[in-house]
Amino acid sequence: MKVYSCCGHDTVVKRIYCPSCGTPDLQELEVSDHGTIYSFTKIHVPPVEFAEIAPYNVVLVQLIDTTAKVTGRLMGEVSIGDSVELDRVEAGAYIYKKV
Amino acid sequence: MTKTYIHGVGMTKFGNHSDRTLKSLLLDASRQALEAAGRPKVDAVFVGNFLAGSMSNQEILGAIVANDLGLGYIPTAKVEGACASGGIALRQGILGIMSGEYDTVLVAGVEKMKHANTPDVTQAINAAMDTESNEKHAGLTFPGFFGVLAHRYFHETGATKEHLAMVALKNRENALNNPLAQFQKATSIEEIMNARLITEPLGLFDCSPMTDGAAAVVLSRKPSAIHVRASALVSGPTQMQDAAELLSIPAIGESGRRAYEKAGLGPEDIDVIEIHDCFSMTEIIAIEELGFFPRLEGWKAVEAGHTKPGGKKPVNTSGGLLSRGHPIGATGLSQIYQLVHQLNGTAPNQVKGARIALAQNLGGTGSYSAVHILERV
Numbered sequence: 001m002k003v004y005s006c007c008g009h010d011t012v013v014k015r016i017y018c019p020s021c022g023t024p025d026l027q028e029l030e031v032s033d034h035g036t037i038y039s040f041t042k043i044h045v046p047p048v049e050f051a052e053i054a055p056y057n058v059v060l061v062q063l064i065d066t067t068a069k070v071t072g073r074l075m076g077e078v079s080i081g082d083s084v085e086l087d088r089v090e091a092g093a094y095i096y097k098k099v
Numbered sequence: 100m101t102k103t104y105i106h107g108v109g110m111t112k113f114g115n116h117s118d119r120t121l122k123s124l125l126l127d128a129s130r131q132a133l134e135a136a137g138r139p140k141v142d143a144v145f146v147g148n149f150l151a152g153s154m155s156n157q158e159i160l161g162a163i164v165a166n167d168l169g170l171g172y173i174p175t176a177k178v179e180g181a182c183a184s185g186g187i188a189l190r191q192g193i194l195g196i197m198s199g200e201y202d203t204v205l206v207a208g209v210e211k212m213k214h215a216n217t218p219d220v221t222q223a224i225n226a227a228m229d230t231e232s233n234e235k236h237a238g239l240t241f242p243g244f245f246g247v248l249a250h251r252y253f254h255e256t257g258a259t260k261e262h263l264a265m266v267a268l269k270n271r272e273n274a275l276n277n278p279l280a281q282f283q284k285a286t287s288i289e290e291i292m293n294a295r296l297i298t299e300p301l302g303l304f305d306c307s308p309m310t311d312g313a314a315a316v317v318l319s320r321k322p323s324a325i326h327v328r329a330s331a332l333v334s335g336p337t338q339m340q341d342a343a344e345l346l347s348i349p350a351i352g353e354s355g356r357r358a359y360e361k362a363g364l365g366p367e368d369i370d371v372i373e374i375h376d377c378f379s380m381t382e383i384i385a386i387e388e389l390g391f392f393p394r395l396e397g398w399k400a401v402e403a404g405h406t407k408p409g410g411k412k413p414v415n416t417s418g419g420l421l422s423r424g425h426p427i428g429a430t431g432l433s434q435i436y437q438l439v440h441q442l443n444g445t446a447p448n449q450v451k452g453a454r455i456a457l458a459q460n461l462g463g464t465g466s467y468s469a470v471h472i473l474e475r476v
């Protein structure tokens with residue numbers, strides 16, 4: 001998993017300029033694929049394109065050794081604090097599994 | 100600096116208008132506002148709208164208002180900022196007057212959503228997310244964002260799903276007295292708690308509905324009883340994973356700080372409030388961000404009844420988005436409609452002696468927030 005870092009703030013979203021200092025030279029870091037569930041929701045009413053897999057969990061994962069969080073999807077039961085690992089990237093989505 | 104005053108407001112009933120077109124709703128609210136203002140000469144029109152292009156195949160809303168109301172060949176524009184479209188349109192009107200370019204401006208907002216099915220509307224509304232982002236591809240939705248936020252809020256505070264239900268119940272009880280509100284059927288904590296789940300922990304009553312409706316405001320530099328004391332607008336994070344602190348919606352806090360600074364007022368001075376309760380959870384976060392209650396303690400204020408019409412800080416006396424309804428582009432202006440009636444002493448759930456009022460209108464999951472402060476002069 002890649003994160004972009006500057007001024008003590010890491011994000012998975014790549015910005016053109018750092019919002020704190022304005023530099024275009026944000027540092028690109030490779031971080032672990034592991035994290036913990038920061039929060040989640042189970043989506044029962046999905047947009048049309050996700051109707052077939054509902055209900056599904058959208059999870060906000062706190063990554064390890066970085067301040068960055070990432071949004072992903074996880075099937076099955078889940079709680080805040082659960083340890084998870086990136087399983088695969090599918091159609092632009094990060095799919096997590098519990099470990 | 101030129102001051103801005105409100106001369107008239109108009110609003111259609113919010114709800115299901117299957118027999119009416121988008122245009123007829125827009126013209127109806129505009130006409131009401133113009134007549135309430137005494138049919139002034141209008142120098143410009145701004146229309147707040149989000150979905151007319153995608154769901155009604157209708158754009159050029161500014162020109163339609165000017166043409167069909169016979170306002171002449173004047174400047175007009177449609178303004179888009181997702182659910183904050185109405186509040187941003189209002190601000191454009193105010194800025195036009197403050198600049199000296201216009202004396203009198205008509206601002207209207209409209210949406211027509213009920214003719215479509217829920218999955219299609221959910222899909223269309225998702226246009227207000229960053230559609231290239233991995234979180235859109237993960238299947239996140241607007242109610243999904245506030246579901247994620249609610250689970251974390253419960254985790255960090257003593258709040259439970261019942262506190263969300265208390266917000267929904269308060270707003271429904273307020274709507275029972277508002278003849279223009281969408282929902283006028285009484286409910287109970289039990290019914291709200293047991294309703295079908297949308298995005299856990301949020302159930303049906305925690306989510307604002309699909310609504311048809313329109314609202315409008317006439318602004319002028321000429322004095323009236325209602326002075327626009329401050330107008331503020333900011334953009335915020337467009338993605339959940341990008342928020343430095345999930346339980347803060349910085350656009351709400353920053354727009355509030357800017358509005359208070361411009362007005363020379365603080366949260367303690369505000370008598371009556373309309374805020375953007377697109378979800379029950381959002382109302383709790385917003386009353387914290389706007390400084391009415393301490394951070395992570397908004398749920399306690401709800402429990403104590405402080406946000407009811409007779410409480411310390413009455414919030415959403417109209418019924419809010421949850422029960423007045425949420426015709427997206429019209430919502431920001433329907434807040435102004437309610438607050439003008441509050442300041443005139445003619446509102447449903449009237450707050451006695453209300454003199455200073457605040458409206459907060461949110462777009463996306465915190466992508467935009469507009470705050471307006473009105474005072475009776």
Ligand SMILES: [Zn+2]
Binds near residue numbers: 007021022023
């Ligand atoms: Zn920097």
